[in-house]
Amino acid sequence: MLQDKLNWRYATKKFDAARKVPQDKLDAILKAVQLAPTSSGLQPFEVILVESPELRTQIREAGFDQPQLTEASHLLVFAAWDNYTAERIDAVVDEIVAQRGGGRDAVGPYYERLKGMYLPRTAEENYQHAARQAYIAFGLALTAAAFEGVDATPMEGFDPAKVDEILGLRARGLRAVTLMPIGYRDAEGDWLAGLKKVRKPMNELVRAA
16 A cells, blocks of 8 residues: 555665665656656656766765765655746657647647746746756656655755756756655664654544634
8 A cells, every 4th residue: 555655654764885776666756756746747857877986976965965865776856946937848848749649739828828828937936947847747756656656855955056056957957955865774774764654633633624
């Protein structure tokens, strides 16, 4: 059951550096990201799979020396668009038309209205909106990892500007949002492994209105 998998997962603090996530499981996690819902289907983010040990060492320095960043099997960086532009929105429309067939008449007017809403906003407003879309995919990636029996650590504890610089994200119109090391726990070296999961009781978390 999915609930069993979610009870099993936790924010892993210590990974077994000798164990690698098989390609099929990595692909399943990334597929969940691809299939994640986003506002108007824009998918305004990218996931950078950081494999270079040198880059991961630099990101660890930008991540307050958290060992998961270099000890995990893989490191995923979720990076959102720094702004919405007409070109980016038009590219989404082009992809919809290419995959579904037909002309732009069916979907074009909707996305023209969307431009009228998004383009007048500040770049920061649009980045924050895009970052929230990235978080939806991020949550599904955590869930998919648990479903595949892969450990993952959600991370906001890092200097985004430094990660942007290390990966050259600003030049690509992206800004780092969050990090996700994935791999397999080293339960003996992880102080959090095996501890009871503590959550609000349902009657406090869910309220009728």
